[in-house]
Amino acid sequence: MKKVIRWWSRSQSLILLACLVLGVAGLVKLTQGTGLADLNRLLVWPFKGDGKVQQQLLDAQTQSLQQQIQELEAQNKSLKALLDLPALPNRKKVSAPVLSRSADNWWDLLTLGKGSLDGIKVDSVVTAPGGLVGRIMSVTPSTSRVLLVSDPNSQIGITVTRSRQVGILKGDRVAMVCWSFLRKLQTLKSMMLL
Numbered sequence: 185m186k187k188v189i190r191w192w193s194r195s196q197s198l199i200l201l202a203c204l205v206l207g208v209a210g211l212v213k214l215t216q217g218t219g220l221a222d223l224n225r226l227l228v229w230p231f232k233g234d235g236k237v238q239q240q241l242l243d244a245q246t247q248s249l250q251q252q253i254q255e256l257e258a259q260n261k262s263l264k265a266l267l268d269l270p271a272l273p274n275r276k277k278v279s280a281p282v283l284s285r286s287a288d289n290w291w292d293l294l295t296l297g298k299g300s301l302d303g304i305k306v307d308s309v310v311t312a313p314g315g316l317v318g319r320i321m322s323v324t325p326s327t328s329r330v331l332l333v334s335d336p337n338s339q340i341g342i343t344v345t346r347s348r349q350v351g352i353l354k355g356d357r358v359a360m361v362c363w364s365f366l367r368k369l370q371t372l373k374s375m376m377l378l
Contacts, residue, residue, distance in 0.1 A: 276303055278298055278302050278303060278304060280296040280297050280298035280302070280304070280328070281296070281297040282294055282295070282296060282297070283295045283296060283297045283327060291332060291334040291335065291355065292331070292332060292334070292335040292337075292355075293321070293329055293330065293331060293332065293335070294318075294329075294330050294332065295327055295328070295329055295330070296310075296327060296328045296329075296330060297326070297327060298326070298327070298328060299323050299324045299325050299326045299327045299328050300323045300324065300325050300328075301325045301326060304320060304323055304328045305320065305323065306320050306321070306322065306323055307319055307320060308320040310330050316333055316340070317330065317332060317333065318330045318331050318332040318333050318335070318338060319331055319338075332355065333353065333355055334355035334356070335355045336354065336355050336356060337355075338354065338355045339352050339353070339354050340352070340353040340354075341353075
């Protein structure tokens with residue numbers, strides 16, 4: 185009997201813990217975990233925001249952003265009026281593949297795969313993602329020839345945005361262009377907006 189009492193005193197807490205765990209497991213199985221879900225809901229509730237409050241915050245933020253857009257559009261319009269720039273017409277943009285470039289006039293001319301049937305006209309501007317390419321020199325119904333800015337016959341009026349100085353951009357038969365200004369320009373740094 186002493187052995188049983190000694191064993192009981194040593195294992196009592198472990199046996200009670202095992203019975204408690206088995207009892208809780210049986211209760212969870214019997215209730216299908218609804219008690220745990222309720223306990224979880226009670227523990228998370230103080231930290232969980234109300235859906236209506238979150239929607240009101242989103243609505244307020246949206247309204248604030250829309251107001252900022254309206255203010256910026258009004259500011260943009262007033263700045264354009266200060267610069268006295270004419271409104272640019274909405275011109276139709278046409279994408280065209282390059283059909284050919286002459287080996288002897290590589291930096292002078294190229295031929296595009298769209299022409300007058302696609303709405304391309306003589307003296308239209310040709311651009312690419314990198315900027316100005318040239319202007320349309322001649323048009324057939326399905327092709328058009330472009331005079332590149334690198335051609336020596338190409339001359340484009342330019343204005344340096346910071347100093348408002350006016351000049352002429354000319355091609356030099358290589359991948360570069362050169363410019364000359366009507367008045368002396370102190371400095372022209374790379375990446376200046378023309």
